[in-house]
Amino acid sequence: MTEFVIIMLVKMFVIFGAVMLTMTYITLAERKILGYMQIRPGPNRVGPWGLLQPIADGIKLFLKEDIIPDNASKAVFVIAPAMALIPAVMTIAVVPFGPEVSILGRNVTLFMADINIGILYIFAVSSIGVYGIVLAGWSSESKYSLLGGLRSSAQMISYELSMGFAIVGVIMMSQSLSMVKLIEAQKGVWFIIPQFLGFAIYITAAIAELNRTPFDLPEGESELVSGYFTEYSSMKYAMFMLAEYINIITVSGIVTTLYLGGWHGPVLPPLAWFVIKLLIVVFFMIWVRATLPRLRYDQLMTLGWKILLPASIVNILLTAVFMTVFG
Amino acid sequence: MAETKNMILNMGPQHPSTHGVLRLILELDGETVVKLTPEIGYLHRGVEKLGENLTYHQFIPLTDREDYIASLSNNLAYCMTVEKLLGLEIPPRAMVARVLLTELQRIASHLIWLGTFGLDIGAMSLFFYCMRERETILDIFEACAGARLTINYFDIGGLRKDLPVGFEKQVRDFIAIFPERMKNDYERIFQDNKIVRIRTEGVGIISKEDAIDLGLSGPLLRSCGVPWDVRKSNPYCGYENYEFDIPTGKTGDVFDRYLVRMEEMRQSLKLVQQALDRLPGGAFLADDPKICLPPKQKVMTEMESLIHHFKIVSEGFEPPVAEVYHSIETPRGELGFYIVSDGSNKPYRLRFRPPSFVNLESLAKMAEGKLIGDLIAIIGALDPVMGEVDR
Amino acid sequence: MISISKNFKKPGLKMELFLFYIFGGIAIIASLGLVAGKNPVHSALFMVVVFFVVAALFVLLGAEFLAAAQILVYAGAIMVLFLFVIMLLRLQKEELRNTSRHAFQKFFGIALSLVFAFQVTMIFRGSFFKGARGNFPPDAVKGFGGNTEAVAAVLFTDYLFPFELTSAILLMAMVGAVVLTKKELK
Numbered sequence: 001m002t003e004f005v006i007i008m009l010v011k012m013f014v015i016f017g018a019v020m021l022t023m024t025y026i027t028l029a030e031r032k033i034l035g036y037m038q039i040r041p042g043p044n045r046v047g048p049w050g051l052l053q054p055i056a057d058g059i060k061l062f063l064k065e066d067i068i069p070d071n072a073s074k075a076v077f078v079i080a081p082a083m084a085l086i087p088a089v090m091t092i093a094v095v096p097f098g099p100e101v102s103i104l105g106r107n108v109t110l111f112m113a114d115i116n117i118g119i120l121y122i123f124a125v126s127s128i129g130v131y132g133i134v135l136a137g138w139s140s141e142s143k144y145s146l147l148g149g150l151r152s153s154a155q156m157i158s159y160e161l162s163m164g165f166a167i168v169g170v171i172m173m174s175q176s177l178s179m180v181k182l183i184e185a186q187k188g189v190w191f192i193i194p195q196f197l198g199f200a201i202y203i204t205a206a207i208a209e210l211n212r213t214p215f216d217l218p219e220g221e222s223e224l225v226s227g228y229f230t231e232y233s234s235m236k237y238a239m240f241m242l243a244e245y246i247n248i249i250t251v252s253g254i255v256t257t258l259y260l261g262g263w264h265g266p267v268l269p270p271l272a273w274f275v276i277k278l279l280i281v282v283f284f285m286i287w288v289r290a291t292l293p294r295l296r297y298d299q300l301m302t303l304g305w306k307i308l309l310p311a312s313i314v315n316i317l318l319t320a321v322f323m324t325v326f327g
Numbered sequence: 328m329a330e331t332k333n334m335i336l337n338m339g340p341q342h343p344s345t346h347g348v349l350r351l352i353l354e355l356d357g358e359t360v361v362k363l364t365p366e367i368g369y370l371h372r373g374v375e376k377l378g379e380n381l382t383y384h385q386f387i388p389l390t391d392r393e394d395y396i397a398s399l400s401n402n403l404a405y406c407m408t409v410e411k412l413l414g415l416e417i418p419p420r421a422m423v424a425r426v427l428l429t430e431l432q433r434i435a436s437h438l439i440w441l442g443t444f445g446l447d448i449g450a451m452s453l454f455f456y457c458m459r460e461r462e463t464i465l466d467i468f469e470a471c472a473g474a475r476l477t478i479n480y481f482d483i484g485g486l487r488k489d490l491p492v493g494f495e496k497q498v499r500d501f502i503a504i505f506p507e508r509m510k511n512d513y514e515r516i517f518q519d520n521k522i523v524r525i526r527t528e529g530v531g532i533i534s535k536e537d538a539i540d541l542g543l544s545g546p547l548l549r550s551c552g553v554p555w556d557v558r559k560s561n562p563y564c565g566y567e568n569y570e571f572d573i574p575t576g577k578t579g580d581v582f583d584r585y586l587v588r589m590e591e592m593r594q595s596l597k598l599v600q601q602a603l604d605r606l607p608g609g610a611f612l613a614d615d616p617k618i619c620l621p622p623k624q625k626v627m628t629e630m631e632s633l634i635h636h637f638k639i640v641s642e643g644f645e646p647p648v649a650e651v652y653h654s655i656e657t658p659r660g661e662l663g664f665y666i667v668s669d670g671s672n673k674p675y676r677l678r679f680r681p682p683s684f685v686n687l688e689s690l691a692k693m694a695e696g697k698l699i700g701d702l703i704a705i706i707g708a709l710d711p712v713m714g715e716v717d718r
Numbered sequence: 719m720i721s722i723s724k725n726f727k728k729p730g731l732k733m734e735l736f737l738f739y740i741f742g743g744i745a746i747i748a749s750l751g752l753v754a755g756k757n758p759v760h761s762a763l764f765m766v767v768v769f770f771v772v773a774a775l776f777v778l779l780g781a782e783f784l785a786a787a788q789i790l791v792y793a794g795a796i797m798v799l800f801l802f803v804i805m806l807l808r809l810q811k812e813e814l815r816n817t818s819r820h821a822f823q824k825f826f827g828i829a830l831s832l833v834f835a836f837q838v839t840m841i842f843r844g845s846f847f848k849g850a851r852g853n854f855p856p857d858a859v860k861g862f863g864g865n866t867e868a869v870a871a872v873l874f875t876d877y878l879f880p881f882e883l884t885s886a887i888l889l890m891a892m893v894g895a896v897v898l899t900k901k902e903l904k
Contacts, residue, residue: 038455076759117866120786127794131766134798138759138805143336146805147358147699153802157795177866213449214522217700293522294449296700297358 007108015111019092023245024054030286037290058238066234069141076139081232081239084132087125088246094118095253096179098263098271111179118179119167122254123160126209130156132243133228140231148227151217151297156209158304163205165312169198169319170258183262190261194322197315199259201308206251208304210244212285214292215300252281333361340369346443346706347713349687358698363691370717378677382643383409383483386677391477393681394715397436399468400429400657402481404679407563408653408664409483412646413618418610421485426564427498427602428471428480430595434505435464436658437588440710444585445517447707448526456512460505467497482620484613498603505596509589518585527582531693531705534579541692542685545660546591547709550576550583557656569601581708618644643672659683659710681715737778745771758804762797769793780856783866
């Protein structure tokens with residue numbers, strides 16, 4: 001029992017620390033990659049190649065004045081960033097970074113927990129993330145925040161549906177809701193090949209869930225200034241950003257698990273494969289951000305309800321038909 | 328209970344996509360703009376009144392600060408108006424150089440427009456590509472005048488100084504790279520993008536008749552299919568001798584405005600090429616010692632030039648009693664200056680017709696009933712410069 | 719239970735009871751906050767807390783599928799829509815204070831909840847008073863191969879008709895809502 005608790009605590013610190021570190025450096029990577037795509041160097045003043053930039057950013061945000069607007073609903077205003085951050089951190093628990101390995105003579109799994117309803121857990125927890133945004137938008141008593149909050153909640157609810165349906169195909173093929181069993185089912189063929197349609201739907205919906213370009217309407221700078229976190233400053237603002245980037249890691253991890261074969265791959269150790277694939281997905285999202293413009297609100301809804309949702313249902317049907325015909 | 332109230336949203340004057348200090352009072356029903364009232368005047372500096380208290384020469388730098396995205400065009404419009412008032416002939420070298428530089432300025436201005444329009448609808452990278460090419464043009468301006476934004480290069484009677492050494496090579500280099508950059512970096516990433524298409528096509532349509540009634544000009548009017556351009560209809564600076572087309576649109580939507588401006592950049596490049604090929608030598612400033620500043624060297628060595636210099640700088644010149652209006656085609660449309668002279672060294676009244684101000688009036692007509700996202704695209708395609716609107 | 723690891727010992731009954739009291743306590747406090755709260759947004763948030771705690775209780779009972787569904791559907795979707803509506807209405811502060819417009823509201827509310835409590839008690843009286851087990855004790859669930867499988871098996875066989883009927887009713891409600899909110903019918 002004690003040994004178990006110690007192992008869990010160590011894993012918790014290691015995984016949490018690793019994710020936080022990756023997250024801060026993903027912010028730097030995003031700025032660097034965007035920079036190179038946009039013929040500019042990106043941050044390069046703090047430390048060699050700007051490597052200390054995330055730390056500088058963190059210190060800066062920490063020292064900023066924390067402003068709570070006079071008319072804001074104070075309790076909710078303070079809770080909202082936490083409500084955005086907590087689900088983001090909670091989902092990491094079931095992302096399977098690697099299989100069981102032997103460390104110091106003990107068999108340790110490279111993930112916090114393998115719940116037999118892993119996927120459902122992720123969905124349940126990430127569906128809570130919208131609260132942070134809605135409440136932030138509502139409590140700020142700012143019209144831009146309110147519009148941003150409304151936009152994002154409508155967007156997240158709409159896209160959660162097609163996201164869920166897209167996954168059904170994978171679940172049907174793996175016959176399990178557990179993340180580890182999902183990866184084990186992809187030992188031969190990665191699900192991206194038989195489930196290509198599902199993959200396309202999932203990644204589109206996931207980017208929409210993350211409020212990233214081309215679906216960044218809730219925080220669309222040219223329209224709503226910063227959307228729901230217009231009124232936030234200092235660490236509260238930082239918490240939204242933390243949540244956003246942790247979510248990027250989680251979503252990339254889920255995509256890797258569901259469609260890219262998780263930790264499977266030749267030569268390199270499983271953990272390395274998982275991280276490589278995860279980073280490729282992150283890179284893809286940054287690439288999309290550099291390339292695509294923003295959709296309009298009604299077009300976003302049309303895409304979600306009239307294209308992605310029917311397509312995901314078709315995907316389920318096709319999967320079912322193929323599974324029945326080819327066994 | 329069933330009664331719903333519309334939300335009033337103050338967009339601006341500090342807002343990322345109102346292009347300066349434009350303030351829009353929006354009445355919103357959900358995301359739909361029900362009523363739009365533009366509020367202007369946040370950048371009012373009383374330039375027209377200032378003009379009444381400055382000599383004709385002293386006013387030129389102020390024109391830079393009107394349409395600061397295309398300051399050379401403003402210089403040109405003002406200088407030509409004063410030249411018209413004086414009946415001054417300007418040397419051919421200055422004439423061709425003016426065409427060349429204002430066309431480069433048009434490209435630079437359209438590049439800023441394209442970049443910010445991209446930003447408005449969320450395409451971030453395009454902005455940086457546009458800035459890269461604009462930088463090349465600004466380098467040319469810098470070589471000419473020493474300034475990049477408020478260039479102040481044209482003078483009454485010609486140019487402030489002669490074109491610099493290496494000017495031709497700089498311009499030729501630009502001509503060599505630009506069409507390719509336009510095709511590869513702008514059109515392929517932007518024009519062929521499905522999202523750009525659905526964001527711009529059929530958005531902000533204004534009919535030919537409405538456009539004429541509102542007095543629109545420039546790309547905005549041409550996108551509705553009215554082939555009207557001051558360079559063709561009332562040629563100045565010898566535009567009648569150049570070969571170029573006036574691109575027009577069909578539907579008058581945001582996408583047509585984009586296409587018209589892109590084609591205008593190509594035509595401008597053509598004009599730059601032609602002007603460069605025929606750039607004559609000779610004087611760059613009219614030889615009228617009472618009006619044009621003598622060269623510095625002469626001021627230092629000749630008594631007479633020193634006196635002229637002193638007279639022009641301290642008192643200026645006294646044009647005949649008259650009223651003149653002259654307009655040119657700036658990147659944003661027809662810019663006209665109206666000067667009433669009472670025979671003194673300062674204008675009795677100076678006024679201008681800024682194209683952005685007139686174009687801005689069409690905003691409500693185009694955006695009412697549309698979504699906020701459309702409004703942003705429409706403002707972007709309108710390309711207002713608030714310095715010019717508020718004066 | 720969540721199968722965390724093989725060498726994980728099932729916590730004793732004491733631990734479970736302890737957790738049950740904690741969660742139960744939070745549930746009661748939060749539901750009081752929900753009823754007593756003046757601000758609808760705060761009430762909605764308390765309700766979310768209740769949903770979470772109930773989900774935790776489900777996990778304690780070994781029904782993690784239900785727990786996930788509870789959070790996913792109630793907390794993640796329905797309450798978000800509630801909040802959405804509250805936000806859209808944007809009640810002014812004066813309107814919020816003016817809550818006791820109907821004098822008998824509280825009285826009827828208490829009476830009705832007593833009736834409801836009585837009904838619930840009568841339905842579950844077997845397990846409430848006698849401590850008897852329901853139809854799906856842990857052994858039966860294990861027979862299905864897990865609680866997710868058990869729910870699926872029962873839902874898609876014995877209760878298939880009511881299940882489909884419910885979805886049909888929901889669909890009708892959706893169509894009705896669309897018809898009612900459409901501005902003009904053609």
